[in-house]
Amino acid sequence: MTAPRIAMPARLSEADGADARVGLANAIFDDVAELVRAEDLDVVVVRRPDLEGFDGLVLPGGGDIDPARYGGDRTSACYDVNADQDALDLAILQDALDRGLPVLGVCRGLQVINVALGGTLIEDLAPSGVAHVPSGRSEGGLLAWSWHDVALAAHSRLRAELSAELVSVASGHHQAIGELGEGLNVVAVAQDGVIEAIEHASAPVLAVQWHPEAEGTAPAVAAAPFVVFADLVHAHRMTGIAS
Template identity: 50%
Template sequence: MSRASLIGLSTYGRGDNKRYSLPAEYVSAVRRAGGVPVLLTPGMPPPGDWLERLDGLILSGGGDIDPARYGGAPHEALYAIDAQRDAFEFALLAAALARRMPLLAICRGLQVLNVHLGGTLHEHLPDVYGEQVAHRAPPREPTPHALRIAPGSRLAALLGGEAAVASSWHHQGIDTLGRGLTPVAWAPDGLIEAVELADYPWLAAVQWHPELTADKDPAQQALFDALVAAGQ
């Protein structure tokens, strides 16, 4: 009998309430997949030998990346910028990629991946895409929208087709693509909603929040199931 996969999940920073946190839906989705969640908090020692004990990694959603990391500009809509979290997650991602660890990047996690690989972000989507598609409901709540998925992509195979519904909760997104990334899903307004990395064993990076609907939608749960299976 194989042991359960240990899946690291990056958490939010301490913030004003001085508590590390992560929405329970992430943990529940990993548990349903048969994995054991391990919370990774900003401020931990740099990734080294301890990372070898994990079988997979989830870069979670949360606040915005400091725009200085991608040559962006300050914007009044930016929120929850956390230098400690940025430093930890970019180091964590670099170490995980070097080890070719199975990786699921969600919302902010996709943005961290894109910026790490030299890409840039739109600081505030309504400034570029208008209001054709609501990528989050005011003031900052999730909202559903359709997805178009590239035929033949790993994502299409995981989600079981070339269309899906995303639970969307973000105000930023990919502008220029990072090195080696291929877009594989789009919102109705044309925003890139998922990317894959060429020649990488197992990686899925999505702009939406699959954990929010994974308990009711097998297609969204399949992302966590596949991550855990890849780590076994």
């Protein structure tokens, strides 16, 4: 049996001459793809919202979603708002949902899922006791990661995979879920209440706000969302074969 084919929508913003965060998002795209491949899944970068012949979808990180998509107002804090990227990510997610395919979101990917299901975003997080946004830059001009604990909900897929209530994660986001999208459950939170992971109540969909691909993440924590996703992919594939 061939490896399951997993679609990842291309990043459409060019890093040259842009906000340094654009370059970072484009660079870590490959790191996310490697974590998918580590679960013996075949990654295909796509530019069209058609998932015919695919077994799952991974939505990676990137810039901010246009606040108009969820009834917000664009502020100076928003960066790399790209109408083409929004259109691609939201359309390909809708195709995955229509087909019942497993979906994994990472950072922006979580936000895309929430907005697609009728939720909203906090356009710029207020300061709190948890540093979600790095305060400085590392050598080479790339943003450093902030690190903090998240609490995993009992009976969640991530909690079952990690067998832990608290895990340390790498953070690099200035936005977060406001109102939760329809059908979504909160399965991880930071100490300040920011939603850090979601799972769908009935569809094979999960997402994390943190960056499992960040260097320094514990191997089990880095792998966990992708292991859960791979299990969903294989279960969905076997159901299709059986039918």
